[in-house]
Amino acid sequence: MVPGDLAQALTLSESANWNQTAADWQRVLDLAESFCIELDGRIVASATAMVYGHRELAWIGMVLTLPEYRGRGLASTLVQASLDYCSDVACVKLDATEAGAPVYRKFGFEDECIVERWARPANAPAVLSDLTAGGEPDLSLDRQAFGVDRLQLLASFPNTCAIDGAFLMHRPGRQAAQIGPCVAQSPERAESLANWAVADYPQTPMFWDLFETHAAARSLAHSLRFAPSRRLLRMSLAGRNIPQDPSLVYAMSGFEFG
Ligand SMILES: CC(C)(COP(=O)(O)OP(=O)(O)OC[C@H]1O[C@@H](n2cnc3c(N)ncnc32)[C@H](O)[C@@H]1OP(=O)(O)O)[C@@H](O)C(=O)NCCC(=O)NCCS
Structure with missing residues (x-):
């Protein structure tokens, strides 16, 4: 994703009724590696990977697919892209919703604890x-x-x-x-x-x-x-x-x- 994708990114998180503002997405786009899939001329899915320290910890976030595009493997494709980007990072974690957890389990994420x-x-x-x-x-x-x-x-x-x-x-x-x-x-x-x-x-x-x-x-x-x-479920690879x-x-x- 590039800075010009901000408005479409916000549409994605609003479609899931998430709390992020444009400023929050700007922070993500500035600091994280951000991936998206465009279909029918618009961004329909996203995932981001925030890498901390000297590539010691990565956090996967903003895994979103517009409702009408779900169930086609888009989130899985973007999680794979994020994990490829993080392949040399010592530890990879995320906080999973109920809908997200089955997607991450397929990639080897394990349950760590509950976050509320x-x-x-x-x-x-x-x-x-x-x-x-x-x-x-x-x-x-x-x-x-x-x-x-x-x-x-x-x-x-x-x-x-x-x-x-x-x-x-x-x-x-x-x-x-x-x-x-x-x-x-x-x-x-x-x-x-x-x-x-x-x-x-x-x-x-x-x-x-x-x-x-x-x-x-x-x-x-x-x-x-x-x-x-x-x-939510905190998970780690x-x-x-x-x-x-x-x-x-x-x-x-x-x-x-x-
Ligand atoms: C979770 C979400 C990103 C999945 O997107 P998607 O593009 O439909 O995901 P995929 O098509 O790659 O599905 C991946 C797998 O998870 C399964 N899956 C997807 N949504 C599921 C759900 N709600 N409940 C159970 N399993 C689900 C699919 O069956 C699929 O398994 P398969 O590959 O073995 O068939 C999407 O439902 C979404 O945006 N939800 C709202 C926001 C959210 O909760 N994001 C996750 C944050 S952690």
Whole structure:
């Protein structure tokens, strides 16, 4: 895909009722290798591969086929293209929807864990925070959490707050503002950062993607009136993994980035 494909890319994710805005797709097109299939004069399917660090980790995302073109092998073709592109990458992961998981299993992806999207309704009570945007994320803490450097991705997010290196980023979305990534050494720091993010979006629905097993993140999300809304399956290519520390991850960046 090339920058001029932005409008058609957005049509694809809107057709699946996903949350990405034009700015989100722009980020993907800028940072990831993006593949598409054109049929009947338009883009009808996509897949993207975001490579991190020194080709140590790749994240497959934005696997989409327009509804009227499904079941013809288009997504499979694009997943194969993405995997060919990632053939020298140590570890390949993704977050799969129920529709996507059978496609990935054919290529050797195995189940790793459940990730959940929590949603906060627009009419939830306002939250106050005395924090303001700014501060420097601790990049070594992020590397410990995520396993590899993802400096370019972090730099691409519009709003960041950091306290003692713990950090949270947030961004607008098509249906809901998105919290994440949030990496923190303690629930207390994550709480202050989450309050800051939620205070920034009065009367706006919000999404927060977290590990199902992260009790502290769940409890914090719950206290801020988020509730579970979707479950996805984190999958990784068999036999190719890297050390990560999910206990530090209070919010993921999004299903397309990990
Ligand atoms: C998931 C999706 C990308 C599949 O696209 P597609 O172009 O229809 O996929 P393919 O034609 O390559 O199908 C691949 C295989 O998965 C199977 N499959 C596809 N959709 C399926 C579904 N909803 N449930 C179960 N199996 C499914 C097909 O039977 C096919 O198997 P086969 O090759 O053995 O016949 C498409 O349904 C879609 O865009 N869904 C909405 C967005 C989404 O959930 N994307 C996945 C993100 S992880």
